[in-house]
Amino acid sequence: MNNPGQKSFPVSWDQFHRDSRALAWRLTSVGPFDAIVAITRGGLVPAAIVARELNIRTIESVAVKSYDHQAQSAIKVLKPISQQVLDLAQGGGKILIVDDLVDTGATARAVREMLPGAHFATVYAKPKGREMVDTFITEVSQDTWIFFPWDMDVTYAAPISGGTD
Ligand SMILES: O=P(O)(O)OC[C@H]1O[C@H](OP(=O)(O)OP(=O)(O)O)[C@H](O)[C@@H]1O
Numbered sequence: 833m834n835n836p837g838q839k840s841f842p843v844s845w846d847q848f849h850r851d852s853r854a855l856a857w858r859l860t861s862v863g864p865f866d867a868i869v870a871i872t873r874g875g876l877v878p879a880a881i882v883a884r885e886l887n888i889r890t891i892e893s894v895a896v897k898s899y900d901h902q903a904q905s906a907i908k909v910l911k912p913i914s915q916q917v918l919d920l921a922q923g924g925g926k927i928l929i930v931d932d933l934v935d936t937g938a939t940a941r942a943v944r945e946m947l948p949g950a951h952f953a954t955v956y957a958k959p960k961g962r963e964m965v966d967t968f969i970t971e972v973s974q975d976t977w978i979f980f981p982w983d984m985d986v987t988y989a990a991p992i993s994g995g996t997d
């Protein structure tokens with residue numbers, strides 16, 4: 833989670849678009865894919881960009897929420913993957929799962945279990961979750977918080993040397 837001692841890695845819309853396009857380029861050697869499953873909500877943005885680049889028109893979403901239950905993190909499925917896409921995977925269709933990042937890997941692990949043969953791609957990865965991802969673009973350290981453009985606003989930044997101007 834986001835603690836005061838963490839490093840920060842702010843990402844602009846422009847950078848996110850470039851990094852998502854780079855992900856699409858990397859995925860060209862893995863596909864073609866029959867469908868994308870975007871993990872909401874953060875995965876919706878890279879999924880749209882990758883779908884455009886790779887000409888994928890069947891796009892499904894899955895919503896999961898992780899929470900701590902008696903010191904064990906559990907996952908609740910808020911919106912499951914449609915039967916149509918599960919059938920597609922069962923019939924040999926190639927499915928691409930997309931999220932914005934993996935951190936601990938808990939979200940990725942849960943969604944992978946729903947689609948064991950799918951290819952899992954994220955734009956960013958932290959070390960703990962990296963092994964859950966097949967393809968990603970940029971790795972950041974575990975103590976870094978990634979700030980996505982849809983979570984930010986333009987605001988004043990204090991000078992590096994301190995002071996107010
Ligand atoms: O690897 P993990 O430790 O599971 O963390 C990664 C997940 O956390 C964030 O989503 P979040 O659940 O905060 O919801 P959001 O996408 O709606 O912001 C992020 O978008 C990933 O889906």
Ligand SMILES: O=c1[nH]c(=O)c2nc[nH]c2[nH]1
Nearest residue numbers: 935976977978979980983
């Ligand atoms: O915006 C976010 N940035 C992160 O680094 C992160 N890790 C888990 N969930 C996250 N959300």
Ligand SMILES: [Mg+2]
Nearest residue numbers: 872873874875
């Ligand atoms: Mg998410």
